[in-house]
Amino acid sequence: MLVFNKKNKGLYVIIFGCGRLGSGIANWLSLNGNSVVVVDRREEAFSSLSFEFTGFTIIGDATELDTLEIAKVEKADVVLALTPDDNTNIMTALIAKEYFNVPRVIARVYDPNNIEMFSEFGVEIICPTLLAVDEIQKSLGFIGGDEH
Amino acid sequence: MLVFNKKNKGLYVIIFGCGRLGSGIANWLSLNGNSVVVVDRREEAFSSLSFEFTGFTIIGDATELDTLEIAKVEKADVVLALTPDDNTNIMTALIAKEYFNVPRVIARVYDPNNIEMFSEFGVEIICPTLLAVDEIQKSLGFIGGDEH
Numbered sequence: 039m040l041v042f043n044k045k046n047k048g049l050y051v052i053i054f055g056c057g058r059l060g061s062g063i064a065n066w067l068s069l070n071g072n073s074v075v076v077v078d079r080r081e082e083a084f085s086s087l088s089f090e091f092t093g094f095t096i097i098g099d100a101t102e103l104d105t106l107e108i109a110k111v112e113k114a115d116v117v118l119a120l121t122p123d124d125n126t127n128i129m130t131a132l133i134a135k136e137y138f139n140v141p142r143v144i145a146r147v148y149d150p151n152n153i154e155m156f157s158e159f160g161v162e163i164i165c166p167t168l169l170a171v172d173e174i175q176k177s178l179g180f181i182g183g184d185e186h
Numbered sequence: 187m188l189v190f191n192k193k194n195k196g197l198y199v200i201i202f203g204c205g206r207l208g209s210g211i212a213n214w215l216s217l218n219g220n221s222v223v224v225v226d227r228r229e230e231a232f233s234s235l236s237f238e239f240t241g242f243t244i245i246g247d248a249t250e251l252d253t254l255e256i257a258k259v260e261k262a263d264v265v266l267a268l269t270p271d272d273n274t275n276i277m278t279a280l281i282a283k284e285y286f287n288v289p290r291v292i293a294r295v296y297d298p299n300n301i302e303m304f305s306e307f308g309v310e311i312i313c314p315t316l317l318a319v320d321e322i323q324k325s326l327g328f329i330g331g332d333e334h
Contacts, residue, residue, distance in 0.1 A: 058296070058297065058298060058315045059315050059318050059319060059322075062298065062316075062319045063319055063322055063323075066319070116326065118322065142326070144322060144325060148206070149206065150206060150210065162325065164318050164321055164322055164325075166314035166315065166317060166318040167206045167207050167210065167314065168210075169314060169317040169318060169321055170207050170294065170312050170314040170317060171207060171210045171211055171214070173312055173317055174207075174211055174266065174292060174312060175214070177292060177310065177312075178264065178290070
């Protein structure tokens with residue numbers, strides 16, 4: 039596990055997709071002393087970044103190798119593929135992992151049906167839908183699943 | 187807290203919005219012996235329900251009082267407002283809670299900026315984006331926040 043430490047220089051993290059999740063994580067990582075680059079196709083997406091964000095932004099397509107090279111993916115400690123498109127996320131994550139040998143790669147998956155396939159590629163998966171299902175189950179008293 | 191128990195009759199749960207989250211919860215609640223009604227504006231949304239789903243479906247708009255009456259919201263133990271629209275969710279949740287006195291009402295909120303306002307209404311909130319932010323933070327080693 040990577041351990042973040044304010045006393046150290048911080049990590050180099052590249053985030054693809056500057057939506058609510060991407061910008062939230064970007065602001066937070068930046069505030070905690072990490073070097074953050076955020077990539078999005080839409081320039082206006084970067085307006086979600088806070089005033090405290092001290093990283094860089096790149097307008098570009100996560101599926102194009104040029105974009106990954108401009109972002110210096112080969113130097114990244116962590117790549118987060120958080121665009122709104124599952125296929126873009128898995129493609130970007132795979133290239134970062136297999137081609138650029140990035141140590142930690144996490145991809146967001148919207149469709150729970152894609153999780154199994156994505157997991158087979160060895161990419162770490164975040165599925166907000168499943169997290170919400172789990173949270174509602176816990177909230178309703180089903181802690182631990184089918185207890186009764 | 188409500189405690190679900192297979193030995194009991196189960197709860198009467200109404201779910202507004204049959205997307206990935208709504209259908210996931212609906213299938214699961216139904217499988218666990220609860221009476222489930224799912225409401226969505228789009229008939230095709232119900233195709234996400236599994237073969238094991240034994241509840242009912244209603245085509246209707248969550249913001250219309252007629253729909254809530256057809257769904258018998260006044261008899262519900264739990265109402266889950268899980269449509270793709272934050273305003274619809276909060277409106278439905280508020281009517282269920284204040285007008286129909288439903289004991290447990292949970293609303294999904296997409297935009298983290300809406301959480302504070304929604305919480306002031308006393309509605310329980312599920313925000314998949316914040317859950318995912320939290321999960322990524324934990325995954326990267328920031329367990330418990332700014333530890334270092």
